[in-house]
Amino acid sequence: MSLLDTRFEKGGVIISKVEDLLNWSRLSSMWPMSFGLACCAIEMMATNASNYDLERFGIFPRSSPRQSDVMIVAGTVTFKMAERVKRLYEQMTEPRYVLSMGSCANCGGPYWEHGYHVVKGVDRIIPVDVYVPGCPPRPEALIGGLMKIQELIREEKLGGKREDAKKRLAAKAAPAEEVIAAQHPQANLPKPQVKKEHEVAEAETTESA
Amino acid sequence: MQPNPLTIDDIAALVREKFGDVISDPEKTPTAEFFTITDLDYLQAVMYFLREDERTKFNYLYCLSGVDNNDGTFTVVYHLESLGIHGHRLEVKANCSKEKPEIPSVSEIWRTADWHEREVYDLFGIKFIGHPDLRRILCPEDWEGHPLRKDYKVAEYYHGIRIPY
Numbered sequence: 001m002s003l004l005d006t007r008f009e010k011g012g013v014i015i016s017k018v019e020d021l022l023n024w025s026r027l028s029s030m031w032p033m034s035f036g037l038a039c040c041a042i043e044m045m046a047t048n049a050s051n052y053d054l055e056r057f058g059i060f061p062r063s064s065p066r067q068s069d070v071m072i073v074a075g076t077v078t079f080k081m082a083e084r085v086k087r088l089y090e091q092m093t094e095p096r097y098v099l100s101m102g103s104c105a106n107c108g109g110p111y112w113e114h115g116y117h118v119v120k121g122v123d124r125i126i127p128v129d130v131y132v133p134g135c136p137p138r139p140e141a142l143i144g145g146l147m148k149i150q151e152l153i154r155e156e157k158l159g160g161k162r163e164d165a166k167k168r169l170a171a172k173a174a175p176a177e178e179v180i181a182a183q184h185p186q187a188n189l190p191k192p193q194v195k196k197e198h199e200v201a202e203a204e205t206t207e208s209a
Numbered sequence: 210m211q212p213n214p215l216t217i218d219d220i221a222a223l224v225r226e227k228f229g230d231v232i233s234d235p236e237k238t239p240t241a242e243f244f245t246i247t248d249l250d251y252l253q254a255v256m257y258f259l260r261e262d263e264r265t266k267f268n269y270l271y272c273l274s275g276v277d278n279n280d281g282t283f284t285v286v287y288h289l290e291s292l293g294i295h296g297h298r299l300e301v302k303a304n305c306s307k308e309k310p311e312i313p314s315v316s317e318i319w320r321t322a323d324w325h326e327r328e329v330y331d332l333f334g335i336k337f338i339g340h341p342d343l344r345r346i347l348c349p350e351d352w353e354g355h356p357l358r359k360d361y362k363v364a365e366y367y368h369g370i371r372i373p374y
Contacts, residue, residue, distance in 0.1 A: 080348065
């Protein structure tokens with residue numbers, strides 16, 4: 001789907017699937033809700049600013065949940081804030097995606113044991129699609145997480161379920177163990193457990209039979 | 210007015226001269242020098258005196274904090290400074306029991322104490338008598354317990370969300 005303008009010169013006709021066109025347009029204009037909760041928000045703002053320039057991906061923060069597609073939970077979610085976060089999520093129109101940015105939003109971070117006031121992971125209140133680790137994550141990591149959401153959107157089918165798209169994405173992904181083993185042959189790692197796409201399909205057919 | 214920084218002994222002597230035996234002897238540790246107001250009925254009067262008297266002029270309360278001593282008592286620590294006048298600093302303490310956690314408010318003397326006292330009330334449950342608006346400031350209004358007390362136990366759930374990891 002890249003370099004659309006080069007295709008225009010070849011007769012002005014592009015053949016594509018509606019699904020692909022829809023997915024392409026949605027992944028090219030992921031609008032996150034502009035709100036931040038803690039120090040991760042500083043990193044998120046740096047990612048939005050000119051050095052990392054998220055707008056080149058069509059990512060452009062919106063001030064209203066009703067105009068947003070993506071919620072970047074950037075920072076510590078306190079119990080006082082949790083209800084607000086949940087309400088904002090409910091106000092977003094579907095399809096909506098949630099990116100949990102940083103250790104606090106992922107699992108409570110440094111407050112996991114003694115933080116009486118911290119929700120131990122934003123996934124206890126809203127469903128999360130992508131987790132970005134780091135304390136705080138660098139802009140590159142946040143961009144990586146946003147591109148993961150783009151990959152997820154690319155896998156979606158009309159009327160399909162989000163869960164199925166996630167399964168297809170997981171089947172495509174190279175297992176982390178394989179990548180690490182390729183880079184560090186001396187590290188004696190266990191065999192990867194993630195199944196390949198055809199294996200998933202085979203398992204499904206045998207289950208239904 | 211010429212700056213005339215006083216030592217804690219001078220200040221304690223001034224307070225004793227004015228009010229009698231309402232404070233403890235000054236204690237000096239490597240990190241802090243302070244005296245404790247033993248008669249809480251005089252707390253507001255002593256604080257007002259420290260702010261208004263020409264020789265002390267503590268016009269700035271730069272910190273107010275609470276302590277749970279873990280022996281059934283709480284302490285409130287007042288950090289004072291004479292900003293731009295004498296330049297001296299002072300720490301004053303006041304104790305109260307856990308059964309009756311009440312201490313007179315100084316928010317009428319230093320307005321900055323308003324939020325500081327709300328914070329101490331929120332986290333330790335110390336009631337400041339005479340405070341104009343003693344509500345929680347950090348925790349949600351329906352939060353149960355005072356989290357910085359030594360005997361505080363984290364609840365299992367808050368509004369249906371599990372709290373422990």
